[in-house]
Amino acid sequence: MDALFFWFFSFIMIVSALGVILNRNPVASALCFAFSLINMAALFIMLNAYFLAAVQILVTAGGVMVLFLFIIMLLDVQAAEHVPRQKIWMGFTLVLALFFVYLVALTLHATPRGFVPENNLATEAQTLEPGATPQTPPADLLDDTQRIGNRLFTHFVAPFEITSLLILVATIGVIVICKQDEPRRSPQEDISREAPPVKPEKESAFTL
Amino acid sequence: MEITLNHYLAVAAVVFAIGMMGVIMRRNLIIIYMSLEMMLQAANLTFVAFSRFYNHHESPSYNHIDGQVFVFFIITVAAAEIAVGLALIVALFRLRQTTQVQDLTTLKF
16 A cells, blocks of 8 residues: 555656646646645655655745746746757757666665665664653654654754744845836925925025 | 665656756746756655664664754755745846846856
8 A cells, every 4th residue: 555655646746747847838837846746745744754744735835836836927938938949958868867867776776675774663762862751652653743843943953043044034135136226216306296396485585 | 565765765866857857958947946946855855765764773862853854954945045046037037038048148158
């Protein structure tokens, strides 16, 4: 059953990933990408990473893809690339990608047992924190959200804070980049557009 | 058939290669950006797979949830990066009225 789900989700993920780069319509590409991300979240669930699956769907498939679709529709990107494709360039790309996959397959084939621990569930209790009480449930029942949170706020607290700084800088950067650089209207211009300038009444008294 | 770590790594490699093909082949900046994001996601899958399968370590200081923490950081940084990159694309589009890379040759030597 596990294997069936694995093949199912990976097949759909790879097909929709191909859809991203083969579709001529950018909106269809973005939707394919979102679908591929959702399937990757399913694979995360199969790997017992429930928190990351939720984050993947919420942040990446939800937030980032909405941003992509928003930009595509805002810019009104043309559907097709009208430039005739260079066949030789595409062939070169395909050969490069296949060579990469071949290299990885070679590596994986060379280590048929090296990457697979013998009994990955039986020894899981050993990886509990040293101070864990015996009442603690076994690691595979422990909330992975809780464990990630524990790790994040103790051991990785400095990178966490730096990440928050990075997000702040990114926000400011986006605002600066997107700020319109149109020439500012002077206040006098504004007034003249709305109403004819009112003649000051007491000005003569002051000048005299 | 038992699903091992190698299966997950192979799937991640295929997705990474597809993303690489997209970056090289496509001419639309937004699609290229999406393919880049796909390569990041493939790396995420390898992280999660390693954190799931490599939990037989003897050392008590070893914590196999660290791989998932790394993925958390990658997702966060990627979101910030996407925001900045799309802002750059919008600024570029405002300047040149195009998102096709063959039209953006100012830096070409």
